[in-house]
Amino acid sequence: MIKTKYSVDGSICSTLDYETNPNKYRGLITCLECDRKAWFIKGFTTAKIERTACFAAHHNEGCDASTVILINDDTDSEQGQDDHIATSDIRIDLDKTNTNSIYISESNDKHNEEESDWNSSPNKNATNGSSGFPLNKSLKQLLSNLCKNRDYAEKNQTITIVADSGRILIDGLLKDFIVPINDIKHEDVAKLRIFWGEINNLNEVDGDLWLNYGDYRKEPSIFMNSNLKNELIRNFKLKEISELDGSDVIVVGNAAVSPNGKIIIRTGFTKYISFRRYRPSDSASIGD
Ligand SMILES: [Zn+2]
DSSP states (O other), X not given: OOEEEXXXXXXXXXXXXHHHOHHHHTTOEEOTTTOOBEEEEOOEEOSSOEEOOEEEEOOOTTOTTOOSOEEEOOOOOOTTHHHHHHTSOEEEEGGGOBTTBOEEXXXXXXXXXXXXXXXXXXXXXXXXXXXXXXXXXXXXXXXXXXXHOTTGGGGOOEEEEEOTTSOEEEEEEHHHHEEEGGGOXXXXXXXXXXXXXXXXXXXXXXXXXXXXXXXXXXXXXXXXOHHHHHHHHHHTTOSSGGGGTTOEEEEEEEEEEOTTSOEEEEOSOGGGEEEEOEEEOTTSOOOO
């Protein structure tokens, strides 16, 4: 789509408007039809394609305004895999991570017929990988499952996250730690949680990076100082930060509330964060 609604006054924001004044519109534009949050994709020319600037959004189903086909970078396509994950305990071993992958080992001891058993005794054998299930899953895949099913964590899976030092950071039921970025409650503040949701826009201020859910003045953001930002660019091989516009994100971190009531999530390392990125399909018709 090439037009969006500026949510402050309901006026139309065109791609030219946006490009002329990104700070005015960033985080404050929505689809004219379905009102979902939108983000700007700038035009570019390569040897193969020429793309005009446009907007994208995760439109509601059936929304006619969608002209950009977004392809996510999910890699797990094994049939039936989700059912398996849904009934397995999850362990994330942060000291086994490199660059942007966080491996989650999951038990192949399915437990799906024995709910009472695995409720009362989470499979501790699952923690050292010695019980024959070298099935590694990334934090990204947890995100992917959450994106496909918001209630994914309601199946009483357990999760353990262990830091390099061996200190247990998170240990318990997944649902007690998973928090949607757009629904952070008071009780989730100042505690280590696994936040996930959409990043609809980003901005850089004094070298620091803000990954914003929406209105950067009021709605939640993930904050990264310039060191962390540079690490992020390196580890995720980003050509530019705007590649993360419209991504889904998952981050292990702490939320705090700023003096003007905005929630800010911070994390210590880029290995605690993962993205499910979207890119416009090259075959899509763009800009009607
Ligand atoms: Zn729409």
